[in-house]
Amino acid sequence: MARPRLSDARRPLTFTIDAVNEHGEAVPTRIAGEHPLTIYVDRQELVTLMTLGGAPEALTLGYLRNQRLVNGVDDIAAIQVDWEVNAVAVTTHAGTGVEPRRVEKRTVTTGCGQGTVFGDLMADIDAIRLPAERRLEQATLYGLLDAVRHHESIYKQAGAVHGCALARGAEILMFVEDVGRDNAVDAIAGQMWLDGLGGEDKIFYTTGRLTSEMVIKTAQMGIPFLVSRSGLTQMGFELATRVGMTMIGRAQGKHYLLFTGRERFER
Amino acid sequence: MARPRLSDARRPLTFTIDAVNEHGEAVPTRIAGEHPLTIYVDRQELVTLMTLGGAPEALTLGYLRNQRLVNGVDDIAAIQVDWEVNAVAVTTHAGTGVEPRRVEKRTVTTGCGQGTVFGDLMADIDAIRLPAERRLEQATLYGLLDAVRHHESIYKQAGAVHGCALARGAEILMFVEDVGRDNAVDAIAGQMWLDGLGGEDKIFYTTGRLTSEMVIKTAQMGIPFLVSRSGLTQMGFELATRVGMTMIGRAQGKHYLLFTGRERFER
Numbered sequence: 001m002a003r004p005r006l007s008d009a010r011r012p013l014t015f016t017i018d019a020v021n022e023h024g025e026a027v028p029t030r031i032a033g034e035h036p037l038t039i040y041v042d043r044q045e046l047v048t049l050m051t052l053g054g055a056p057e058a059l060t061l062g063y064l065r066n067q068r069l070v071n072g073v074d075d076i077a078a079i080q081v082d083w084e085v086n087a088v089a090v091t092t093h094a095g096t097g098v099e100p101r102r103v104e105k106r107t108v109t110t111g112c113g114q115g116t117v118f119g120d121l122m123a124d125i126d127a128i129r130l131p132a133e134r135r136l137e138q139a140t141l142y143g144l145l146d147a148v149r150h151h152e153s154i155y156k157q158a159g160a161v162h163g164c165a166l167a168r169g170a171e172i173l174m175f176v177e178d179v180g181r182d183n184a185v186d187a188i189a190g191q192m193w194l195d196g197l198g199g200e201d202k203i204f205y206t207t208g209r210l211t212s213e214m215v216i217k218t219a220q221m222g223i224p225f226l227v228s229r230s231g232l233t234q235m236g237f238e239l240a241t242r243v244g245m246t247m248i249g250r251a252q253g254k255h256y257l258l259f260t261g262r263e264r265f266e267r
Numbered sequence: 268m269a270r271p272r273l274s275d276a277r278r279p280l281t282f283t284i285d286a287v288n289e290h291g292e293a294v295p296t297r298i299a300g301e302h303p304l305t306i307y308v309d310r311q312e313l314v315t316l317m318t319l320g321g322a323p324e325a326l327t328l329g330y331l332r333n334q335r336l337v338n339g340v341d342d343i344a345a346i347q348v349d350w351e352v353n354a355v356a357v358t359t360h361a362g363t364g365v366e367p368r369r370v371e372k373r374t375v376t377t378g379c380g381q382g383t384v385f386g387d388l389m390a391d392i393d394a395i396r397l398p399a400e401r402r403l404e405q406a407t408l409y410g411l412l413d414a415v416r417h418h419e420s421i422y423k424q425a426g427a428v429h430g431c432a433l434a435r436g437a438e439i440l441m442f443v444e445d446v447g448r449d450n451a452v453d454a455i456a457g458q459m460w461l462d463g464l465g466g467e468d469k470i471f472y473t474t475g476r477l478t479s480e481m482v483i484k485t486a487q488m489g490i491p492f493l494v495s496r497s498g499l500t501q502m503g504f505e506l507a508t509r510v511g512m513t514m515i516g517r518a519q520g521k522h523y524l525l526f527t528g529r530e531r532f533e534r
Binding site: 015017019020021022024027029031032033034035036050138179209211212213231232233234235236237249254255256257258259262267 | 282284286287288289291294296298299300301302303317405446476478479480498499500501502503504516521522523524525526529534
């Protein structure tokens with residue numbers, strides 16, 4: 001499989017502005033970048049994403065994948081980001097763009113602004129089988145939480161981004177941050193797709209909430225373990241139970257709550 | 268103007284599940300509700316939103332408004348939510364549904380999953396004039412932060428939702444929480460639209476980040492003051508500067524950072 005030709009067009013992740021605090025003092029404040037990135041597939045305008053710009057090529061690929069707009073990474077010849085025009089040009093081998101049917105489907109099933117492709121995702125979810133034999137030990141979880149804490153993170157600098165990590169055991173393989181939680185997940189999915197990585201021996205960590213979408217996307221990556229420092233929603237809980245995912249929330253330092261898939265966890 | 272007929276189909280906002288903590292102890296944990304709500308306009312399926320279900324009718328109206336899918340509230344005869352089928356039926360007086368042109372536009376300009384209708388919104392933003400003469404005093408800001416803190420909030424219970432408040436001075440007029448920040452904003456916009464409320468004498472408070480979308484939606488509601496306990500993004504900063512909005516972040520207790528529109532703020 002030929003890897004697509006990719007630009008490497010990362011943007012600076014933070015900027016400094018002058019704010020004024022409650023004492024009337026000027027306070028230089030680092031803020032997260034946020035840039036529009038309009039995706040064109042074979043010159044057809046598809047969508048505009050707002051992104052931090054840390055991994056625009058992987059984000060584009062992951063977005064196209066998670067929205068079911070392309071079949072596979074080997075359909076794609078090139079992904080070229082040009083910040084001069086805030087656009088990314090995706091070139092397919094077929095050169096025929098995105099099937100109208102798929103875009104159409106998106107318009108009726110996608111919760112625009114809510115970040116879920118509901119119809120499609122629910123149809124897929126029951127086909128997913130996560131490996132039952134995998135185990136996660138408490139010591140490994142603590143090691144991962146420690147690694148995340150030490151990870152150089154915009155979150156600490158600018159406090160306006162979501163972070164997601166792909167880990168094997170306590171080792172962080174990728175860490176992506178973005179202004180939108182969905183972007184960070186899509187970027188990791190895209191990078192996994194590019195690198196041909198499977199999810200069965202991985203752990204997905206997010207700073208964000210364990211919503212239905214987070215559970216669905218993690219399940220689609222084939223990852224049996226989902227860890228967050230935040231809480232979860234009812235549907236996140238129901239879906240994690242349904243796909244047999246081991247889900248852990250409120251995970252920080254030496255504290256956590258094991259929500260689902262207890263059989264895979266060893267304390 | 269005849270107010271649309273509305274159902275009053277709020278859902279229970281939190282549920283309790285059993286989690287297990289690091290000591291192996293069962294911990295009853297309250298989690299936020301999350302429900303799919305599929306919007307039908309004159310029987311035409313439009314989109315599925317994931318929502319806490321606290322204000323589904325206002326959310327539906329605000330979503331239709333902010334996505335530019337209806338012209339005005341007086342086009343709408345009824346908004347009826349039926350949780351038996353997780354659907355909301357919107358009936359227009361014309362009975363002609365949503366113009367295909369508008370849905371089509373949405374498919375190319377909406378950052379699905381990123382929650383921004385970029386093309387449309389940027390086209391509108393320069394037409395917005397926020398009242399320059401309005402003032403906000405530090406004491407009023409502190410009063411509002413105090414009111415928010417005391418406000419009975421799911422956030423404190425389940426920690427998986429975003430909260431938004433519409434305030435006049437230190438008085439909270441509406442407080443909406445949802446699993447998606449976009450939902451909470453849309454629901455407040457919808458309720459303001461229903462009640463015919465103007466934004467010029469209001470303050471918009473959010474627990475979420477000050478992104479481009481948050482600034483744009485606040486500006487579209489005609490609200491000159493935007494306050495958050497969180498940080499901001501570069502584009503949120505640029506847009507707030509562009510529309511002349513007074514934007515305050517990291518606001519909690521007696522601390523805050525004044526980012527833009529300093530001329531309206533009196534310490």
